[in-house]
Amino acid sequence: MTSHHETSTKRLSFPRQFARTQRYTLGAPRAFTIAPDGSRVAFLRSPSGTDRAGSLWVLDLDGEVRERVAADPSALLGGAEEELSAEERARRERSREGGGGIVGYAVDGAVELAAFTLSGRLFTAELRAGTARELAVPGPVIDPRPSPDGRLVAYTAGGALRVVGADGGGDRALAEPEAATVTYGLAEFIAAEEMGRHRGFWWSPESDRLLVARADDAPVRRWWISDPAHPDREPAAVPYPAAGTDNAEVRLFLVGLDGARTEVVWDRTAFPYLARVHWSSGGAPLLLVQARDQRLQHQLAVDTATGATSLVRAEEDPDWLELNPGVPGWTPGGELVRITDEGGARALAVGERELTDARLHLRAVLDVGAEDVLVTASAGAAAEDPEIGQIHVYRVDGSGVERLSEGPGVHTAVRRGEVTVLASARPEEPGAAVRVLRAGKQVAEVVSYAERPVFSPRVVLTGAGPDEIPCAVLLPRDHREGDGPLPVLMDPYGGPHGQRVVAAHNPYLTSQWFADQGFAVVVADGRGTPGRSPAWEKAIRSRLTLTLDDQVAALHGLAGRFPLDLDRVAIRGWSFGGWLAGLAVLRRPDVFHAAVVGAPVSDQRLYDTHYVERVLGHPAEAPEVYADASLVTDDGLSAPSSPARPMMIVHGLADDNVVVAHTLRLSSALLAAGRPHEVLPLSGVTHMTPQEQVAENLLLLQVDFLKRSLGLK
Structure with a gap:
């Protein structure tokens, strides 16, 4: 069993504990790296369930x-x-x-040298000896990464890519920005926010050069984010690529240790998005580049002598091409590894062979070995048992598929050679149990210091409606059969990349707390959410409001099986879920009677290019699609016969992802239509709301609003 620090949690309320523990993530081990000889595992963990400062640890095997x-x-x-x-x-x-503290690190090929930052300063740690030291270099330092041979550390500072010896000598710039809008070695906003590419440089396997991304955000429109609580401070200029506007210009260079550079050439006009870069000993550097509409992408091999690229594979989709973790890449023998939606199933392909079928829905490639590939997957459309909310680890080779994780849960893994670190979050236990396996047999368990929640959720996973929409239903823990129907709180995210219905314990803690306040809470993953099939995810292309239809279908599908009072139905959500909550009370006031609308994307034209254009197209080509998905221009605002449902709109004023203009414009439209609503501005808060007092009181204020709005005591 996973060990947890048992502090004075019994005396804490759930909102206070939930906020203080950063949603029970503090003290939990994460970010595992296995030495190639299997002698040790490096990982991050803070010293307790309330301490934010992560430390770098080593597990000796x-x-x-x-x-x-x-x-x-x-x-x-x-x-x-x-x-x-x-x-x-x-x-x-x-x-x-x-x-806080050490939140990320990178290692050399032998996993003997680790590099990381603290307060913008560069540090390295000798993982065998257990000693750490600071390297005196210009700062603030971002994303330091040792070379595979461990002799050098590359890092970014002041927009430049720099390199320093592991002994602290020979610091120098390899690529310096030509203008204030240029950076070398950093992921631009759209790559980090939407593509899952959080880095901007890659070492060669021989440690003799790097691939370095150059991003110039001069074409990107500037937005200004101010802090109204501090009118003496200047607003911050934020380059934000809103839908239909210009993105940053991204180029890629091969850079030698002497600073010599060769540009990597591809058709950047046709394929402006640099989504993935892979460089291993299995083949030439491999790029995945996308067209702006994300319906066409090329996988390109780079000639390291000239910078020229050659087409390895072209892929096309009438809706969009999903970017999946861990691919593309090479096997040690030089075969292309990818995840494909061809044939209607999200499958693993190696070379020209598809090794999985519609019984599995691939989620990520975890490791590519000489003989097999380690992946995570959920049950696909053709699975005999849908296993609602479960994600498992599989070993796939030419002869078949073997499931390595056991029991209901959400499982993931890191593998190197014979050693595997398997992390399993299960419905019946808080947190995740982390086991270390050698050749399939457990040799160790990594202890978690995360606090144990003050309660466990009472959750039922089920399908609802004609489409068997995955749902989680939570009733008050003291509710008994015969107690009568309960007011309903729909609690979705409901959109792309946001699966909420999972077979794990901690994701339902907030929902259970709301249930314990006297609600039947329903979490529903309708069309557009991940984990079921490509067709399920892509059904929302140009029809974003299908997500609301599925919330209604789930609610009505559950009504006959659970004690749901359909005359008192509320909905709450954040980000996409905030948009969905606002849409619910505006479009379907016959179903929804109140909404907590958190950081809503009220006008899709104000959100970023890669996310919105993937689903809705370019706003200049499909203005009616954007209007249909807008809360600001919603017909429900002015319909005289439509009842005005209470709305509590919450937004962080420092949010640079879903900027507060979304809420301000929505509030203005509601006011112009004479519709009552409440706005709760969060000063100094971004999209994450990590502050302890804010996170705690936000839960309490939501419950108060919902009870008032639904006429509950």
Whole structure:
């Protein structure tokens, strides 16, 4: 069993504990890296369930199995508070990183040298010896990465890509920005926020050069984000590529250790998005580039002598091409590994062979070995048992598929050679149990210091409606059969990349807390959400409001099986879920009677290019599609016969992802239509709301609003 620190949690309310523990993520081990000889595993973990400062740890597997600290941020900073640059804060916002201390690290090929930052300063740790030191280099430092041979560390500072010896000598710039709008070695906003590409440089396997992305955001329109609580401060200029506007210009260079550079050439006009870069000993550097409409993408091999590229594979889709973690890549023997939607199933392909079929829905490639590929997948459309909410780890080779994870849950893994780190989040236990396997047999377990929640959720996973929409239903823990119907709270995200119905414990804690306040809570993953089939995800192309139809279908499909009072139905959501909540009370006031609308994308034209255009197309070519998905121009605002449902709109004023203009425009439209609503501005809060007091009180205020709006005591 996973070990948890048992502090004074019994005396804490759930909102306070939930906020203090960063949603129970503090103290949990993560970011595992396995040494190629299987002798040790590096990972991150904070020292307790309420301490935000992550440390770098090593689990030794040779001889006596033991854990030890390789780098302690408190010791390295001499007890000083961490200071973050604006660039680092933005990077953490893009990656949704709410922790502190050491939040990320990179290693050399042997997993003997680790590099990381603290307060914008560069540190390295010798993982065998367990010693750490600072390298005196210009800062603030972002994303340091050792060379595979461990002799050098590359990093970015001031928009330049730099390199320094692992001994601290020979620091120099390899590529420096030609203008204030240019950066080398960093992911631009759209790559980090939407493509899952959080880095901008890659070492060669021989450690003799790098591939370096150059991003110029001069073409990108500037938005200004101010802090109304501090009118003495200047607004921050944020380059934001809103739908239909210009993106940053991204180029790629091969850069030698002497600074010599060769540009990598492809048709950037036809394929402006650099989505993936892979460089391994299995073949030439491999790029995945996308057309702006994301219906066509090329996988390109790079000639490292000339920078020329050659087509490895072209892929096309009438809706869009999904970017999947871990692909494309090469096998050690030089075959292309990819995930494809060809044939109507999300399948694993190696070379010209598809190794899985519609019984599995591929989620990610975890590791590519000489003989097999390690993946995560959920049950596909042709599966005999749908296994609602479950994600498992599979080993796939030419002879078939073998499931490695056991029991209901959400499982993932890291593998190197014979050693596998398997993390399993299960419905009956909080957090995730992390086991270390060698040749399939457990040799260790990584302890979690995460706090144990003050309660466990009472959740039923089921399908609802004609389409068997995946749902989770939560009733008050003291509810008994015969107690009568309960007011309903729909609690969705409901959109792309946001699966909420999962076979795990912690994701339902907030929903259970709302249930315990006297609600029947329903979480429904309708069309557009991941995990079922490509057709399920892509059904919302140009029809975003189908997501609302499925919330209604799920609600009505469950009504006969659970004690749901359909005369008192509320909905809450954040981001896409906030848009969905606002849409619900405006379009279907006959179904929904109140809404908590958190950081809503009220006007899709104000959201970013890669996300919105993938689903709705270019706004200049499909203005009616954007209007149909808009809350600001919604016909429900002015319909005289439509009842006005209470809305509580919540937004962080420092949000640079879904900017507060979304809420301000929605509020203005509601006011012009004479529709009552409440606006709760969160000063200094971004899209994540990590602040403890804000997170705690936000839950309490939502419950108060919902009870008032539905006429509950």
